[in-house]
Amino acid sequence: MGSVAPISKAIKTPHLEVEGSCSLTGRIKISGAKNSALVLMAASLLTKDKVRLNNIPSLTDIDVMGEILIRMGIEINRDDNSLFINPKGLRDALLPNELVHSLRASFFCIGPLLARLGKAKIPLPGGCQIGLRPIDEHIKGLRALGAIVEIDENIISATIPSNKKRLQAANIVLDFPSVGATETILMAATLADGTTTIENAAREPEVQDLIEMLVMMGAQIKGSGSSKLTIKGVEKLNGCIHSAIPDRIEAGTFLIAAAITRSQLVVGPVIPAHLEVVLNKLQECGCLIEEIEKNLLRIIPTQIKAVNIKTKPFPGFPTDLQAPFMALMSTANGTSEITETIFENRMQHVYELIKMGASINLNERTAQIQGVEELTGKSLMGGDLRSTAAIVLASLAAKGLSTIEGLNHLDRGYESFETKLNSIGATISRIESHTSQNIVSACELGTHNKVVIKQNAA
Ligand code: EPZ
Numbered sequence: 001m002g003s004v005a006p007i008s009k010a011i012k013t014p015h016l017e018v019e020g021s022c023s024l025t026g027r028i029k030i031s032g033a034k035n036s037a038l039v040l041m042a043a044s045l046l047t048k049d050k051v052r053l054n055n056i057p058s059l060t061d062i063d064v065m066g067e068i069l070i071r072m073g074i075e076i077n078r079d080d081n082s083l084f085i086n087p088k089g090l091r092d093a094l095l096p097n098e099l100v101h102s103l104r105a106s107f108f109c110i111g112p113l114l115a116r117l118g119k120a121k122i123p124l125p126g127g128c129q130i131g132l133r134p135i136d137e138h139i140k141g142l143r144a145l146g147a148i149v150e151i152d153e154n155i156i157s158a159t160i161p162s163n164k165k166r167l168q169a170a171n172i173v174l175d176f177p178s179v180g181a182t183e184t185i186l187m188a189a190t191l192a193d194g195t196t197t198i199e200n201a202a203r204e205p206e207v208q209d210l211i212e213m214l215v216m217m218g219a220q221i222k223g224s225g226s227s228k229l230t231i232k233g234v235e236k237l238n239g240c241i242h243s244a245i246p247d248r249i250e251a252g253t254f255l256i257a258a259a260i261t262r263s264q265l266v267v268g269p270v271i272p273a274h275l276e277v278v279l280n281k282l283q284e285c286g287c288l289i290e291e292i293e294k295n296l297l298r299i300i301p302t303q304i305k306a307v308n309i310k311t312k313p314f315p316g317f318p319t320d321l322q323a324p325f326m327a328l329m330s331t332a333n334g335t336s337e338i339t340e341t342i343f344e345n346r347m348q349h350v351y352e353l354i355k356m357g358a359s360i361n362l363n364e365r366t367a368q369i370q371g372v373e374e375l376t377g378k379s380l381m382g383g384d385l386r387s388t389a390a391i392v393l394a395s396l397a398a399k400g401l402s403t404i405e406g407l408n409h410l411d412r413g414y415e416s417f418e419t420k421l422n423s424i425g426a427t428i429s430r431i432e433s434h435t436s437q438n439i440v441s442a443c444e445l446g447t448h449n450k451v452v453i454k455q456n457a458a
Contacts, residue, residue: 016404016418018395019427020377024263026424028254030270031057031415032081032244036209038105039183040244041065043213044085045074045112046187049239051217053083056244057415060408064103068095072109094121094155101126104133108180110158111188114147115167118160124151129384129409131343137174137181144170145188145196169194169233177202177227177313183210190219192233201229204314205274209245216240246295248274249320250414253389255279256324257421258299259287260331260397265424268296277317281307281325285332306334306371311342323349323390330358331397332371339366348383349390355380356391356398374399382406385413392417396426403431 032055041062044051056062058081066076066083072093075086092113100106100123113120125135135156139149142158146168149158160167169192174181182202187210189196201207203225211224217240220232251270258265259282272279272291279289279297285307288300306329311319319342329336330353340346350362355378359370377400382388388406395402407430410417418428 013405014407014430014432016392016402016407017429017431018377018392018402018404020375020395020398020400020402022261022396022426024258024261024265024396024421024424024426027266027268028420028424030246030251030254030268031055033057033206033209033247033249034059034061034413035105035179035204035247035249036206036244037062038065038103039108039206039210040213040242041069041083041085042105042108042112042183043187043210043217045069045072045087045090045109045116046190046214047217047237047239048088048090051085051087051239052241053085054081054241054243055246056081056083057247059412059415061103061105061412064099065105068099068103068106068109071095071099072113090116092117092119092121095123097123104128105180107135107138108183108187110138110156111142111184111186114142114158114160115188115191118165120156120158122156124154124156129348130346135180137176137178138184141172141174141181141185141198142188144172145185145192146170147188165193166233167192169196169231171197172199174198174200174202176200179204179207179313182207182229186210186214186221186229186231189231189233190214190217190221190237191235192231194233196231196233198229198231199227201227202313203227205245205248205271213240213242216242245274246270249318249386251275251297252278252318252321253324253393253414254420255282255287255289255297255299256321256328257393257396259285259301259304260328260393262301262304262397263425264298264300266292266296266298270297271295272297277315278321278325281309281317285328304328304332306332306336306369308337310339313342319343319346320386322346323386324393326350326360326367326369327353327390327394329369329371330356330360330375330394331373332369334371336369336371337366338369341365346384346386349387352378352380352382352387352391353394356394356402358394376400377402379403380405382409385409389414389417392421392428396421
């Protein structure tokens with residue numbers, strides 16, 4: 001038999017090694033909000049003028065969004081946490097499947113592309129680990145604004161009818177206060193002819209942040225933070241300089257890190273009004289929280305007791321902190337109930353927490369958690385962004401060492417996650433290199449029932 005090329009098979013993907021029984025101390029600096037930055041980057045397409053975005057975190061999602069904008073003819077440069085965007089060269093390009101599928105937020109470009117160029121073609125963003133993630137509300141809104149929207153072979157084509165120069169204002173009522181749909185319709189309506197209303201609009205801080213940027217660009221929008229938005233269309237929008245709000249989900253994650261390790265921490269900047277329900281729940285379960293100066297919080301955990309949460313659209317408890325909070329409830333005194341009402345498949349961390357010794361009974365989207373004395377470090381796999389963060393937090397408090405895979409998820413949404421944790425007392429190593437083994441086929445060795453594994457230099 002001819003020579004067979006060796007098959008190099010990595011047997012360990014990059015992972016974190018987390019030492020347990022850790023206590024934290026000091027101050028955590030919170031980065032700019034991922035879920036603001038992504039939509040602010042899309043909004044820059046609405047103008048021909050230059051846009052500068054500050055307080056933009058270094059995350060793989062941001063890199064992918066930047067690559068998508070470049071594919072559409074946009075100039076984009078980064079200096080520290082600022083993006084310098086020149087959207088003058090925007091062209092109608094079919095975005096590549098692999099980029100759109102790796103970043104659902106790329107769909108945010110459809111509204112600005114349509115409003116600016118009169119047409120847009122974007123691959124249907126797939127579902128992801130946490131659910132199907134349909135876009136029916138986005139499409140319904142664009143059609144209400146007069147766009148012709150067709151889906152063919154998983155490509156969405158949207159066009160403004162040839163007899164119209166612009167989208168046409170409409171009164172739109174969302175069936176669900178979808179963050180993405182609100183943002184898509186909002187951006188498209190800023191350049192529509194007439195006054196558009198969006199009822200049952202999402203009220204999330206990231207939507208308010210987008211509105212602030214659009215108003216600075218010359219859009220006429222009223223009702224920010226309420227569930228009814230009114231947008232009076234204008235002919236064009238101008239460039240601007242805008243800073244993204246602090247990431248309330250990152251802040252909540254670190255506050256929970258303090259609570260789960262029973263450590264005092266100072267966390268900021270964080271705008272308390274963006275996390276009111278989460279701060280209330282942390283206080284209810286036994287943490288003292290004080291604003292020691294503007295947008296700077298100190299958390300002092302005491303005995304942690306079980307509390308119930310049900311995720312809701314803002315201003316309710318955010319779905320993005322459900323997994324980290326469940327990690328906290330795993331070692332609380334008593335039994336808590338956590339219900340996920342936003343996404344249909346956002347309980348993947350349950351199985352990993354059970355591996356660590358948590359006592360959780362899951363019935364569809366409701367988990368009953370009987371707090372245990374202590375979790376045990378294990379070899380764990382993160383299934384999505386927030387689940388992976390949750391098991392890192394659990395590992396900090398657990399007894400012994402944990403190894404955690406799924407860093408591709410973590411790096412999408414948390415800037416320098418383990419570096420920030422190590423700066424306040426954690427001991428986390430990122431093992432990038434993996435033991436790759438050349439598995440030489442038995443054929444080459446002529447021994448058909450034995451495979452010799454050669455360990456190459458790691
Ligand atoms: C945004 O996703 C965030 N992502 C999510 O953060 C966040 O969890 C979510 O809002 C809820 O707050 C970004 O901003 C980039 P939705 P989005 O549209 O816009 C259903 C993270 O971890 N729906 O409010 O996709 C949908 O299936 C990520 O940082 C429709 O049915 O959320 C879901 O059940 C995860 N039809 C619910 O609404 C639609 O057309 C909420 O979705 C749109 C949504």
